[in-house]
Amino acid sequence: MEFETMTFEKAVAELEKVVAKLEKGNLSLEQSLTLYEKGTKLSAVCHQRLETAKLKLEEISSDQPE
Numbered sequence: 001m002e003f004e005t006m007t008f009e010k011a012v013a014e015l016e017k018v019v020a021k022l023e024k025g026n027l028s029l030e031q032s033l034t035l036y037e038k039g040t041k042l043s044a045v046c047h048q049r050l051e052t053a054k055l056k057l058e059e060i061s062s063d064q065p066e
Contacts, residue, residue, distance in 0.1 A: 003041050003042070003044075003045050004045075006042075006045050007049070008045075008046060008049035008050070008053075011042045011045040011046045011049065012042075012046055014038075014042050015039060015042040015043060015046065018035050018038055018039040018042065019039065021035055022035055022036065022039070
């Protein structure tokens, strides 16, 4: 799975699936750890996409005449 090219929406959808699987609690420890690791990567992607959007909005706002 290419996390670097993933859109925010796709990352959120995948993260929701990971959380749902973890919440069921019927996984082995190894499976849980693997999913947790995937979830942290997806969370980082979401955070990065939001930060990028925030910076872009700030840039657009600063370009507007007062």
